[in-house]
Amino acid sequence: MTDLTQIEKRDLLYKGKAKEMFTTNDPDIMWVHYMDQVTAFNGKKKVQMAGKGQTNCEISALIFTDLAKHGIENHFIKQLDANNQLVKRVKIIPLETVVRNFASGSFEKRFAVKHLLKFDKPITEFYYKSDELDDPFINDFEVEALKIATEDQMNQIRAIALMVNNRLKEIFDKMAIDLVDFKVEIGIDRDGKLILADEISPDSCRLVDRKTKKSLDKDVFRKGLGELVPVYKELLGRLEKVEGVN
Amino acid sequence: MTDLTQIEKRDLLYKGKAKEMFTTNDPDIMWVHYMDQVTAFNGKKKVQMAGKGQTNCEISALIFTDLAKHGIENHFIKQLDANNQLVKRVKIIPLETVVRNFASGSFEKRFAVKHLLKFDKPITEFYYKSDELDDPFINDFEVEALKIATEDQMNQIRAIALMVNNRLKEIFDKMAIDLVDFKVEIGIDRDGKLILADEISPDSCRLVDRKTKKSLDKDVFRKGLGELVPVYKELLGRLEKVEGVN
Ligand SMILES: Nc1ncnc2c1ncn2[C@@H]1O[C@H](COP(=O)(O)OP(=O)(O)O)[C@@H](O)[C@H]1O
Ligand SMILES: Nc1ncnc2c1ncn2[C@@H]1O[C@H](COP(=O)(O)OP(=O)(O)O)[C@@H](O)[C@H]1O
Ligand SMILES: [Mg+2]
Numbered sequence: 407m408t409d410l411t412q413i414e415k416r417d418l419l420y421k422g423k424a425k426e427m428f429t430t431n432d433p434d435i436m437w438v439h440y441m442d443q444v445t446a447f448n449g450k451k452k453v454q455m456a457g458k459g460q461t462n463c464e465i466s467a468l469i470f471t472d473l474a475k476h477g478i479e480n481h482f483i484k485q486l487d488a489n490n491q492l493v494k495r496v497k498i499i500p501l502e503t504v505v506r507n508f509a510s511g512s513f514e515k516r517f518a519v520k521h522l523l524k525f526d527k528p529i530t531e532f533y534y535k536s537d538e539l540d541d542p543f544i545n546d547f548e549v550e551a552l553k554i555a556t557e558d559q560m561n562q563i564r565a566i567a568l569m570v571n572n573r574l575k576e577i578f579d580k581m582a583i584d585l586v587d588f589k590v591e592i593g594i595d596r597d598g599k600l601i602l603a604d605e606i607s608p609d610s611c612r613l614v615d616r617k618t619k620k621s622l623d624k625d626v627f628r629k630g631l632g633e634l635v636p637v638y639k640e641l642l643g644r645l646e647k648v649e650g651v652n
Numbered sequence: 653m654t655d656l657t658q659i660e661k662r663d664l665l666y667k668g669k670a671k672e673m674f675t676t677n678d679p680d681i682m683w684v685h686y687m688d689q690v691t692a693f694n695g696k697k698k699v700q701m702a703g704k705g706q707t708n709c710e711i712s713a714l715i716f717t718d719l720a721k722h723g724i725e726n727h728f729i730k731q732l733d734a735n736n737q738l739v740k741r742v743k744i745i746p747l748e749t750v751v752r753n754f755a756s757g758s759f760e761k762r763f764a765v766k767h768l769l770k771f772d773k774p775i776t777e778f779y780y781k782s783d784e785l786d787d788p789f790i791n792d793f794e795v796e797a798l799k800i801a802t803e804d805q806m807n808q809i810r811a812i813a814l815m816v817n818n819r820l821k822e823i824f825d826k827m828a829i830d831l832v833d834f835k836v837e838i839g840i841d842r843d844g845k846l847i848l849a850d851e852i853s854p855d856s857c858r859l860v861d862r863k864t865k866k867s868l869d870k871d872v873f874r875k876g877l878g879e880l881v882p883v884y885k886e887l888l889g890r891l892e893k894v895e896g897v898n
């Protein structure tokens with residue numbers, strides 16, 4: 407691996423809805439720039455917001471560092487400055503893996519169940535990551551038929567997602583927050599190993615304060631409940647106080 | 653079991669979109685009346701059609717009889733007359749199990765794949781049978797969480813559905829018809845055994861004539877491609893000519 411102080415940003419490889427991904431002078435390292443932008447409903451709602459990129463970048467860095475300490479291998483390498491970090495380049499498997507501990511969002515709507523119904527065991531779901539198709543819900547047999555992933559890979563992905571869930575629940579428990587659900591993306595690194603990639607932030611989690619019952623996540627933006635960045639900053643502040651995470 | 657000649661129709665237990673289910677003087681036997689009605693899009697499109705009930709009733713009777721001969725236990729007991737049959741009463745597991753050999757319908761739309769793309773292996777899918785919820789697509793973890801069925805039951809259901817697929821493919825092969833996809837419902841009989849129930853008919857299958865490429869199923873109605881009953885009658889005629897089925 408290149409000496410990390412020598413890493414230089416090269417070409418913009420992909421500009422997504424929340425991040426820009428740049429190549430670097432090391433083919434195995436990507437430069438991630440967290441943008442001051444928030445989107446919802448597959449990009450149909452989009453707003454620029456000062457401070458949003460930085461907060462997510464820092465939250466994701468803290469969480470990925472903690473997960474690595476707890477044995478969950480991931481792409482995070484180094485925080486560069488407020489909005490930028492270095493990560494291992496992976497081949498993303500185009501599945502958004504959702505873990506649900508309580509009913510909310512599309513689940514609640516699809517099955518008309520009580521908001522925040524608690525599940526006996528976490529539920530996992532796959533969505534096929536495709537902006538054009540609107541990230542359709544997909545089952546294992548369809549994933550295989552469309553050659554998106556193998557059965558073995560799906561089982562590995564679920565195992566990683568559930569390990570992440572266990573550790574995240576521990577962290578948020580210490581913050582008196584319920585982890586309602588979250589989404590992860592898994593990639594294949596250059597050794598062929600499946601590792602956690604992308605980000606874990608209030609953009610990709612649903613978090614509810616146990617005392618106030620308030621959302622501390624992108625639902626604030628989706629539902630127009632108020633200013634988003636102060637909420638994300640509050641979350642970051644609380645996260646930084648958790649022993650072991652900081 | 654009551655002497656079948658002594659069975660009497662009692663109360664209407666359930667009037668569905670295609671059939672009326674009556675109790676009888678035997679608590680384990682139901683009287684099914686196939687109505688002259690066809691619906692699509694969860695009942696939003698609905699038309700009365702003379703001869704439709706009879707054709708479906710006869711097709712389903714032929715297929716269930718054949719499946720039983722091929723070791724696939726099912727609810728069918730006896731054809732009474734054109735529109736009526738006796739079946740074993742079961743507790744329906746509220747899952748519509750879909751088997752797909754080629755892409756069509758909601759699959760084709762959801763994943764924007766080529767019409768009639770052939771899959772290497774059949775795909776199975778579960779839909780939660782609920783008119784109010786519009787039969788939402790559901791995965792195994794959700795089925796378990798909502799206590800709709802156990803993991804073991806889901807595996808048994810899939811095994812039955814795939815056995816049905818194998819035999820149906822053999823039958824339709826002899827008729828020069830591609831079995832694109834179909835839906836089954838499975839119920840629990842009074843011994844606690846999972847058996848095939850409901851109906852298998854052109855209402856619940858997608859069938860494409862290999863030579864003419866024409867649909868021989870409810871897609872004729874869904875897409876307004878012409879008169880439905882003559883198509884169903886043609887199918888019945890061809891089915892009756894298959895050796896072993898008649
Ligand atoms: N380590 C990685 N290597 C390569 N690609 C990654 C890595 N981590 C995340 N990605 C991908 O980079 C993009 C991140 O930008 P984002 O704004 O989240 O995109 P999107 O709008 O597609 O969600 C996503 O497509 C994500 O799958
Ligand atoms: N053997 C059986 N015992 C009890 N219920 C059955 C059996 N076979 C089918 N059913 C149920 O009877 C109803 C059949 O009527 P149908 O018109 O197909 O209803 P729907 O509009 O709900 O599809 C369905 O709800 C089906 O699940
Ligand atoms: Mg993203």
Ligand SMILES: [Mg+2]
Pocket residue numbers: 668669670850
């Ligand atoms: Mg029905």
